[in-house]
Amino acid sequence: xxxxxxxxxxxxxxxxxxxxxxxxxxxxxxxxxxxxxxxxxxxxxxxxxxxxxxxxxxxxxxxxxxxxxxxxxxxxxxxxxxxxxxxxxxxxxxxxxxxxxxxxxxxxxxxxxxxxxxxxxxxxxxxxxxxxxxxxxxxxxxxxxxxxxxxxxxxxxxxxxxxxxxxxxxxxxxxxxxxxxxxxxxxxxxxxxxxxxxxxxxxxxxxxxxxxxxxxxxxxxxxxxxxxxxxxxxxxxxxxxxxxxxxxxxxxxxxxxxx
Amino acid sequence: xxxxxxxxxxxxxxxxxxxxxxxxxxxxxxxxxxxxxxxxxxxxxxxxxxxxxxxxxxxxxxxxxxxxxxxxxxxxxxxxxxxxxxxxxxxxxxx
Numbered sequence: 001x002x003x004x005x006x007x008x009x010x011x012x013x014x015x016x017x018x019x020x021x022x023x024x025x026x027x028x029x030x031x032x033x034x035x036x037x038x039x040x041x042x043x044x045x046x047x048x049x050x051x052x053x054x055x056x057x058x059x060x061x062x063x064x065x066x067x068x069x070x071x072x073x074x075x076x077x078x079x080x081x082x083x084x085x086x087x088x089x090x091x092x093x094x095x096x097x098x099x100x101x102x103x104x105x106x107x108x109x110x111x112x113x114x115x116x117x118x119x120x121x122x123x124x125x126x127x128x129x130x131x132x133x134x135x136x137x138x139x140x141x142x143x144x145x146x147x148x149x150x151x152x153x154x155x156x157x158x159x160x161x162x163x164x165x166x167x168x169x170x171x172x173x174x175x176x177x178x179x180x181x182x183x184x185x186x187x188x189x190x191x192x193x194x195x196x197x198x199x200x201x202x203x204x205x206x207x208x209x210x211x212x213x214x215x216x217x218x219x220x221x222x223x224x225x226x227x228x229x230x231x232x233x234x235x236x237x238x239x240x241x242x243x244x245x246x247x248x249x250x251x252x253x254x255x256x257x258x259x
Numbered sequence: 260x261x262x263x264x265x266x267x268x269x270x271x272x273x274x275x276x277x278x279x280x281x282x283x284x285x286x287x288x289x290x291x292x293x294x295x296x297x298x299x300x301x302x303x304x305x306x307x308x309x310x311x312x313x314x315x316x317x318x319x320x321x322x323x324x325x326x327x328x329x330x331x332x333x334x335x336x337x338x339x340x341x342x343x344x345x346x347x348x349x350x351x352x353x354x
Contacts, residue, residue, distance in 0.1 A: 043301055
């Protein structure tokens with residue numbers, strides 16, 4: 001008996017698109033994991049761990065899907081641990097260190113706002129797996145957004161010091177926001193076929209929601225020049241290589257190890 | 260990290276519809292909204308509940324150990340207050 005081929009021809013643009021979303025989640029999860037044992041209190045430690053694990057779950061589903069679409073027998077682990085920096089498709093926003101709590105919350109606010117708009121739209125994707133992953137992830141990122149928003153409001157509208165540090169965190173993250181809406185590395189055919197959501201279409205709702213939270217927190221929306229995009233094409237900052245070195249070290253030192 | 264100690268909250272979880280909220284523990288949070296969210300993360304991450312209450316620990320008035328004898332011992336020899344003389348019909352749950 002032969003296995004029926006149910007997958008139509010898949011373009012590498014389709015694989016790259018799914019990999020991009022997977023890598024956003026995977027790299028974010030790895031950065032979030034840094035906070036475990038370092039958060040200001042046990043309660044926040046657990047919250048950030050939960051958020052990181054939600055993102056890791058999204059990454060696993062998307063990586064597995066990308067592997068199947070690619071059709072070369074690579075599974076989620078192969079894609080997570082055996083690709084090099086230039087093959088990662090995440091935006092640069094998520095790969096930079098976030099060892100300041102304000103920065104972590106500013107970035108989570110940006111990421112979760114963008115992901116919630118993205119996943120809401122992706123639920124109508126013509127790729128049924130993407131639509132299903134988006135439906136499940138929507139509830140998760142709604143909570144991530146709420147968590148980040150609560151902290152940004154409290155730190156922004158808190159003491160003079162917390163206000164200044166929260167504003168500094170927003171200022172640090174904002175130049176990297178624009179890359180989320182960049183579509184120069186996306187095949188327009190994917191949008192036309194209903195597989196992908198046009199990144200540019202998310203700009204207005206995401207920036208409006210971000211602005212609402214920032215102003216409610218008595219902070220200011222930074223007016224900064226955007227950084228050059230390129231993450232979707234594998235062109236990253238110096239920070240991704242170090243992150244991958246840590247994340248991939250065990251698998252590469254002991255291939256096939258289990259416990 | 261030298262954060263000032265935040266207020267203590269007592270957490271109650273209702274595990275499913277029809278049951279009471281049960282005290283499961285406590286946590287620190289700056290205010291009620293954050294306490295509720297922390298409770299979600301600390302106490303319901305394995306699907307333990309469908310409803311959460313958080314109560315400021317300072318709002319609870321507790322009986323004191325010194326008063327224990329006067330509070331509780333008089334009930335010890337009044338077995339007629341127990342419903343032990345009835346047969347429980349089969350099929351009755353949560354009794």
